[in-house]
Amino acid sequence: MDVRLLWVAVVVLVLLLAGLGTAQNVLPPGPLSGAVSGSVTFETTLRPPERPFLSVSWSFKGANVITSTVDEDLPGDGYAYRISLDRTTGGLQLSRLTVGDSGEYVLTVIPQGDSLKQGKILLHVYVPVSGVMVRGPTSVLIEDQHSASVTCEASGTVSNRMWTKDGLPVLAGPTVSLSADNVTVSIEPVRSYDGGVYRCRVSNPVSNLTAEFNLTVNCE
Structure with a gap:
């Protein structure tokens, strides 16, 4: 020294x-x-x-x-x-x-x-957030007959994921559940009002990104 x-x-x-x-x-x-x-x-x-x-x-x-x-x-x-x-x-x-x-x-x-x-x-x-993508069903969804999962993928350090549907927070309910880490929104069964634009905002204290998925539910 x-x-x-x-x-x-x-x-x-x-x-x-x-x-x-x-x-x-x-x-x-x-x-x-x-x-x-x-x-x-x-x-x-x-x-x-x-x-x-x-x-x-x-x-x-x-x-x-x-x-x-x-x-x-x-x-x-x-x-x-x-x-x-x-x-x-x-x-x-x-x-x-x-x-x-x-x-x-x-x-x-x-x-x-x-x-x-x-x-x-x-x-x-x-690590700044990157690669944010929301994935959802690619097949046709029929009301009361099918279930759906919408998943939010991201790279980097993820401190928080926040879901909204048509601008309002997605909340757990009788047919809607969120995974413990907020990665996935699950709906079983889907109803007509479940259709809409799902947005996932991924953030940490130095960055944030948002991606979306348009979920369509058809009536029989």
Whole structure:
């Protein structure tokens, strides 16, 4: 380990053990959300100090993301070309996100003439939703004689599926049921009023897509 980085680690440990200033979370409430291949900015509540911070350090799962001293910036393995640090506030931008970047990030700031400042925040990285498609029956449906299933397929990280029919939410009832994951709407038997446009909206905190299927029910 670099001597300067070791010195910063020792100072941080001593201050933590002393219990100085660790109660204040200098990061806003989380979690933050980011998309794979995108970027996210960790903003802080710190104001630029009159004298530069002695050190600003970010860590992830106990590993160094970057430790910045008055003299030098020391990025962790794999972060050199993915991060941008604002030493005046401790803010960090992380780019080229992967799902593996999801987890808790810890900021530790050592001011000059003041107590240690620390904050923790969670980041969730999602694969954007894609390939949303609604599939339904291709054969003729006769009222009271047939059943039907309408299925919503999607790729990416799916946090939520919401069904509507002709603009109104699809609700479970005597002849209508929804699968536990909301992938499929099942109707048994079909009635004339079950016909219409079924839309499925698939979403996560960074993306959403909608697809539809027109279900036709014929009277005998």
